[in-house]
Amino acid sequence: MHTPEGEAYRLDEADPGHRHLFHVPPADGGSHPESAYLAGNSLGLQPRATRAELLADLDAWQRLGVEGHLEAERAWLPYHELLTAPAARLVGARPAETVVMNSLTVNLHLMMVSFYRPAGARTRIVIEDAAFPSDSYAVRSQARFHGLDPDDTVVRLRPRPGEDALRTEDVTGYLAAEGDRVALVLLGGVNYLTGELLDIPAITAAGRAAGAVVGWDLAHAVGNVPLALHDWDVDFAAWCSYKYLNSGPGALAGVFVHERHLGDPDLPRFEGWWSTAAATRFEMTPVSRPPATVEAWQISNPPIFAMGPVRTSLELFDAVGMPALRARSLRLTGWLEQLLDEVTADRPLRVVTPRDPARRGCQLSVRIGAGSAAELTKRLRHEHGVIADAREPDVVRFAPVPLYSTYHDCWRAAAALAATVGQVSS
Numbered sequence: 001m002h003t004p005e006g007e008a009y010r011l012d013e014a015d016p017g018h019r020h021l022f023h024v025p026p027a028d029g030g031s032h033p034e035s036a037y038l039a040g041n042s043l044g045l046q047p048r049a050t051r052a053e054l055l056a057d058l059d060a061w062q063r064l065g066v067e068g069h070l071e072a073e074r075a076w077l078p079y080h081e082l083l084t085a086p087a088a089r090l091v092g093a094r095p096a097e098t099v100v101m102n103s104l105t106v107n108l109h110l111m112m113v114s115f116y117r118p119a120g121a122r123t124r125i126v127i128e129d130a131a132f133p134s135d136s137y138a139v140r141s142q143a144r145f146h147g148l149d150p151d152d153t154v155v156r157l158r159p160r161p162g163e164d165a166l167r168t169e170d171v172t173g174y175l176a177a178e179g180d181r182v183a184l185v186l187l188g189g190v191n192y193l194t195g196e197l198l199d200i201p202a203i204t205a206a207g208r209a210a211g212a213v214v215g216w217d218l219a220h221a222v223g224n225v226p227l228a229l230h231d232w233d234v235d236f237a238a239w240c241s242y243k244y245l246n247s248g249p250g251a252l253a254g255v256f257v258h259e260r261h262l263g264d265p266d267l268p269r270f271e272g273w274w275s276t277a278a279a280t281r282f283e284m285t286p287v288s289r290p291p292a293t294v295e296a297w298q299i300s301n302p303p304i305f306a307m308g309p310v311r312t313s314l315e316l317f318d319a320v321g322m323p324a325l326r327a328r329s330l331r332l333t334g335w336l337e338q339l340l341d342e343v344t345a346d347r348p349l350r351v352v353t354p355r356d357p358a359r360r361g362c363q364l365s366v367r368i369g370a371g372s373a374a375e376l377t378k379r380l381r382h383e384h385g386v387i388a389d390a391r392e393p394d395v396v397r398f399a400p401v402p403l404y405s406t407y408h409d410c411w412r413a414a415a416a417l418a419a420t421v422g423q424v425s426s
């Protein structure tokens with residue numbers, strides 16, 4: 001690699017980010033004390049603030065027992081409301097449209113209970129062929145739940161031959177041609193494998209114009225790219241909080257339902273005692289009276305200790321702001337791309353993420369020409385202290401996260417790749 005290490009240090013001095021707010025795992029190999037952590041697309045790092053905040057919530061339980069529901073400093077009954085406004089800001093929603101609850105696939109199912117309403121010839125669900133497997137399983141099981149054959153019902157859109165990512169027109173073209181048979185479009189905003197950012201507003205508009213409902217899995221988009229779900233007229237969206245939102249493994253997830261669906265008495269929905277309006281929750285009447293907000297989709301009382309880390313993380317996003325993060329993300333990922341260009345030029349490696357920064361978030365995915373991705377990431381970690389993540393058989397993902405990753409992390413990743421993967425002799 002030609003780019004000298006000193007150049008990375010110089011860039012870090014000029015554009016330092018917020019690494020000091022996070023715990024960075026120690027390196028398990030190589031010559032640096034800290035890992036070059038580029039796996040935030042899989043699991044984000046722990047904010048330093050999280051532990052104390054979590055302990056404060058545990059203290060309240062210790063001191064107050066059941067009275068903590070009302071008397072804790074952050075009373076448990078309305079605790080989830082503390083997360084609503086910052087989550088709404090992050091996804092470009094109104095507070096009434098957003099709630100933090102459950103986990104991602106569970107929420108996708110709850111959304112589909114309401115919004116996947118196959119009728120007549122309009123039964124299809126459109127996903128990407130490279131959808132995250134959980135989404136694929138979820139939509140197939142929804143088809144079956146409605147008595148439909150998943151093989152006929154689920155349409156998997158593939159990139160054109162020889163291309164790695166879907167073009168917007170591949171999706172909008174399908175919707176223009178076949179849209180009258182489509183009940184639901186459910187795509188990943190940023191694809192987990194390729195890192196491609198789809199044109200959410202254009203595809204949403206095309207899907208809705210075709211008469212379909214349009215939902216988004218934003219697991220890899222939230223906290224990664226700016227979102228404006230309300231203005232984009234998205235019907236619903238769901239996301240997890242353990243990737244770019246740094247809220248810990250299996251963290252509570254988020255849901256968006258557009259205002260136009262709120263309070264609709266005709267929407268089917270699974271309900272529990274948390275679906276009824278807060279003021280009526282303890283009346284314990286046989287019939288619920290759901291509020292005209294997305295809280296009507298809540299079912300159970302929420303896990304307080306799981307909400308603390310999400311609250312702490314959302315505060316960080318509020319403090320730094322998505323515009324500043326996106327700007328740094330473009331700089332960092334552009335730098336990693338430049339380094340990977342040097343490394344991949346004469347090696348059996350190919351970046352499959354779109355080159356246009358407007359069509360991606362921070363993740364760059366590298367397809368390897370030979371060997372196993374998992375073996376390669378093992379070597380990167382144990383020989384160089386670089387943590388990337390493998391999607392077998394042949395994709396290694398590198399995500400410089402603008403909150404805590406550095407230019408030097410990117411340099412180490414590229415240098416490690418260069419040292420690990422042999423050059424092709426010309």
Ligand SMILES: Cc1ncc(COP(=O)(O)O)c(C=O)c1O
Pocket residue numbers: 103104105106132134135188192217219220240
């Ligand atoms: C795009 C996408 N969808 C769904 C999931 C599944 O998430 P969960 O296990 O939280 O339901 C993941 C997990 O990584 C994901 O990346």
